[in-house]
Amino acid sequence: MKENLNENVINMKKLEFESSNIKIFITHLIFVGIAYAMFLKMHFSVDSYAIIYDNLGMQYLMQGRMVTYFLNLIFNKLNINPTLNQQIFSVYLIICIAASSTILFSIISKYLQSLKFSQWILVNISIILSFINVFLLEWFLYPEITFFLGTGLVSTVAAIYILNKGNRIINIIGSFLFLMISMGIYQANLGIFIIYSLVICLIKNKMNLNMVSVKESFLVLFIGFSNSVLNVLLLKLAIVLGIAVKGDRAPSFSFEVIKTNMEGVLRVQKSIWNNAYNFLPKYSVSIFGIVLFFMLGYLLRKNKYCKKNIAYFICVIVINYLIIFAPHLFTSNLWLAQRTIVGFFVFLSSLIILVMFNCKNNKRMERALLVISSTFLIINYIQIQNIGINHMESNRLDQEYVSMINQEIEKYENQNNIKVKYIAAENDTKPTYNYKNIGYSIYDTNIRAFITPWANVNMINYFSDKDYIKVPMDSTIYEKYFKGKNWDEFSKDEQFIFVGDTLYLILY
Secondary structure, eight states: OHHHHHHHHHHHHHHHHHHHHHHHHHHHHHHHHHHHGGGGSOOOOTTHHHHHHOOOOHHHHHTTOHHHHHHHHHHHHTTOOTTTTHHHHHHHHHHHHHHHHHHHHHHHHHHHOSOOHHHHHHHHHHHHHHHSSTTTHHHHHOGGGHHHHHHHHHHHHHHHHHHHTOOSHHHHHHHHHHHHHHHHHOTTHHHHHHHHHHHHHHHHTTTOOSHHHHHHHHHHHHHHHHHHHHHHHHHHHHHHTTSSOOOTTOBOOOHHHHHHHHHHHHHHHHHHHHHTTTTSOTTHHHHHHHHHHHHHHHHHHHTTOOHHHHHHHHHHHHHHHHHHHGGGGGBSSOOOOGGGGTHHHHHHHHHHHHHHHHOTTOHHHHHHHHHHHHHHHHHHHHHHHHHHHHHHHHHHHHHHHHHHHHHHHHHHHHHHTOOOOEEEEEEOSSOOOSOTTOOOOBTTBTOOGGGSTTTHHHHHHHHHTOOOEEOOOOHHHIIIIITTOOOSSOOTTTSEEEETTEEEEEEO
């Protein structure tokens, strides 16, 4: 009788837990869906146009993303083009984000115990901020890879979840394998794994430095480090075997490269902490960060942690921040685009969690934390919409530019009774990277697709439903008409030279 009663109690708790998680998932799905709904409309990155016509995926091999490459092969076998089927894959990414954030919530809330409603909201805000922000937004701006990014994120969170279930060998192997899949899709997932795993370890052990916390933290770092080494070795092997070519961001352990990259990472800190590459209002990130660090400093002092526990806490904070940028130190050419440092907002989220963990029975600070965190999340949401509007408008202007080019081609064909088959396209001396009145342009975000060599002619083909073949620019034509010239706007009289069945096009 007693055993049956205990079994019924366990089953009831399990049902309550599952019901709670379903509600959390639906809540997160709604929030994420609203934030990124705009990107369910067809849109294009500079890479999208290349993948429409050439989806071999060799660029994934070149970047060390072996799992992405093999998933892409399956798509090719099934005749599925990621760019043209982007809407279903963007929905998939939204679902993956909601599922991942739900799992992270269930893990973290377990160690925070009997959450009050305000604390429940704070945990949700902190985790949602990891995924609704102006850096992760760029995952949606590249619709051709949303399926891969969603799969990689779920694999990352699976690695965190499995390791959190225990330190048995089966858990370690499982976590290692899922992180291997994750990093084989996108290396930036390493930051998400390390930051969340170390913070979970910290709160799980109540910020006590002991043999258990040291062992668990070391295990997290070991799994992350060993997968990083494996990822580099696989790419090196692929290059040696001739399977992959060496790209401009191939791994490099040269002292000069590491030194140069370190200087580059330090240079961008001001822009990141000031306004997240101009994506957020000025000083918003620095004010938010300063307030969180001030709260943590105050709480550490108030809670009277011993020196070794404070040292443990500081080590976790430092490691978590460094891991965001560490992979970039070992690339041949530094490229700190937002999508590659999504760990930055995960880091900020982790600070919210740590403040909340330490401000027990401090309602005033809890309310203050709730206000600043929700405000910061709302600012990110608003800016996601603003950046998205600019992105869509830039796409529209690209299409308009294609229409003007097509008009000139058709005019030439009708006047000369010649069908244009080839296009040679080059940029002028100082190409315009973004259209007038298009804001939030940095790295690849909201730039004109026309200035990208692998996008320009493909884009003309896609929007005009033609099959022009791209050819190299004729040196004689270039010398005579284009050399040393720079335009700031479209000029049909100066930027088009037709010779027989070939258009020589200079792009402003």
